[in-house]
Amino acid sequence: MAILVYTENFDGKFKKSTYELISYGKEIAKVENSEVVAVTIGTVDAGVLNELSKYGASKIISVKNAELNDFSSQAHASAIVQAAKKVNADVVIFANNPNGKAISSRVAVKMDAGLVPAAVGIPSSLAPFTVRKKAFSGKAFADMVITSDVKVLTLTQNSFKVIEAPVTAVLEDFNAEISADMFGAKPVEVVKTTGKLSVTDAEILVSGGRGLKGPENWGMVEEMAEILGAATCCSRPVTDLDWRPHHEHVGQTGKVVAPNLYIAIGISGAVQHLAGVNGSKVMVVINTDKDAPFFESANYGIVGDAFDVVPKLNAAFKKFKAGN
């Protein structure tokens, strides 16, 4: 038995969320008395691969097929399943990100397995295999039981902490059997949003709403993000009005996020917006309307005008950062 973790690399590097996956796998492996095996696809330096052993991966399989440089959920799923069978994996774990979602459902079919997407904690029991996930867009949780022999999970980002558990890992190169007919959906262009911290990776998000009155007023939002090492995002009306780019939209129909801190400025907190952010550990709201629904969900709030409060808060954050 083994816990197989798909460790997607981003231009040859891993992210904090990758180590969350390994730590999560390690927790299950401890209970089941098995080991964590990481599988990665593409070129990653041995030194970077070895980072995975710091969190408990005792075997690291590196799939080398050059044709897998193009993303194909079909081909990637096939390679991962070949690795899973090789190590006799009974649990296969993915990140709940775009590629993790696309591949995991195929892996479940190939391995005749049940899949629980967006798990938020370690299984409360291994027999029956029971794991909690968010449901009803964050308004509830469901404990799901997987009844098949092999279990497939995707883990919600920032829902499990990174724990160091160093082991000595075996590195193994692997050539999967991949055929040309697995590339029926072909990427013809990849556009990267470079240079900026992405909304889904950021641990702190500073978010602006229609209360900010216009795109010209985003300077103070960006300033706060800069001070806190945060990413900026926004509510739906803001992207609909083209004040901000679409990739910054968080909410039910935009990105669903779960940062440590979410600061909402001039956002009333409609149910659809909250559905995308209620996984945040701490929420702060700044709004002129004391009856704005966001105050019901937030941990901290300031009833006041953003144009007065935010510059003062930025000065206070700056002072705090300088002192720490």
Place this chain on the structure above:
Amino acid sequence: MKALICIGHVPDTTSKIRFTDNDTKFDTTDIQYIIGPYEELGLTRLLDIKDAGTDLHITAINVGKEETEATLRKALAMGADEAVRVNADATDAFFVAKQIAEVFKTGGYDFIVTGKESIDYNGGQVDGMIAEILGLPSVTGATKFEIEGNGAKMEREIDGGKEVVVASFPFVTSAGKDFAKEPRIPGMRGIMAARRKTLDVKEPVAQVLKTNVSKHFLPESKPACKLVSPDNVEELVRLLHEEAKII
């Protein structure tokens, strides 16, 4: 050209969430059901393509018991040409995918569109599962969709950017945000026409269930929001540092 679009029957986004039967089942009392927002965008885009002059026949499909027919009728009212209901409870993604794959095999369809995820159990598994069962390519979470030649050109979000993907028929895609701009609202003519359109009921094929819900929980109620005076913003910084320990 023939498209099969999966129509989720889900509680309205503003629904009050409650559970029954010892928290094992969703309490459907007083719940308004709607077409899943992503499936609505998917169907809207297909209708836009059809209205722009492409010869496209659209079949709406749902796996559900009789009470889901009103939701399928709404898809017909929006403009789908016909509908199929597979007569079974949709409790497990694998089971649902198997049913849709089965209908696809006999219908001569060119492609399948699902929603990116349902807004009840937020699964987002069905598109990839259908594709794997049928051995088809798939594009998960597409944000743009254009018919091009003998297939389609799509965009999908990836971690830290986006990807332009082309696929030839047959394929599966799941519709994400921006698949269409605004969902189409059925007009009175559409609602009248929907009554005369075919809604075929099929019995399910056997498939062992692989998951079930053992219990539901509501989130723990948060302590009341702590208000800080706008004239004392330093207090907020202190709370975030000392109490929440987040900065």
